[in-house]
């Protein structure tokens with residue numbers, strides 16, 4: 001993952017530690033409240049899973065999904081997938097707070113996958129969505145179902161892997177036409193996605209972080225996949 005430069009020396013010595021502490025406290029309180037453990041970063045290299053396009057584990061900002069995907073925009077016909085679901089923070093939030101019919105997670109690391117399973121199992125009784133499916137494997141080996149309507153990615157991979165997954169999402173809409181939203185946090189492959197000519201940027205959540213790089217890494221884009229043959233429009237609605 002990238003670093004978080006930003007702000008001058010005074011800022012780095014004063015405001016920034018307070019911001020970091022505030023965010024840490026928010027997550028601690030929420031995780032204790034719901035009995036989940038998803039914090040901390042894990043390097044794929046330490047798990048023997050590093051590869052050029054893969055990105056390591058870092059949980060989404062706690063409020064990221066809520067800010068990018070209003071609850072009222074989700075109906076019981078919607079199906080959610082977190083591609084690169086890690087310890088399951090976003091899978092938990094999607095299943096706990098939204099009216100999804102099904103929530104799916106796909107995670108490469110068996111260790112992180114096991115932690116996600118434990119987080120979900122501890123909360124089964126209080127989940128709004130009864131059907132949560134967690135798969136362990138490389139996304140390239142795990143099919144993305146044709147009824148998925150919200151695909152969430154928090155910078156799980158880049159380059160060729162991202163291009164392949166994006167292509168599979170577009171092909172899925174071609175096979176089974178439907179509204180498909182891609183919620184892309186830390187959207188480092190934004191240009192690649194737009195270059196497909198098949199997505200429209202419909203929402204952009206700017207992170208409240210100082211410094212361009214830190215803010216960009218915590219921002220979230222929402223795209224609608226457009227039907228094949230229609231003109232894609234750039235720029236947020």
Ligand SMILES: C[S@@+](CC[C@H](N)C(=O)[O-])C[C@H]1O[C@@H](n2cnc3c(N)ncnc32)[C@H](O)[C@@H]1O
Nearest residue numbers: 054057058059060084085086108138139154156
């Ligand atoms: C930045 S973390 C995001 C975790 C989670 N989605 C969240 O928002 O809290 C990216 C995750 O993608 C996983 N990942 C990377 N490459 C993958 C691949 N090829 N297939 C499945 N998961 C992958 C990593 O192991 C890591 O857990």
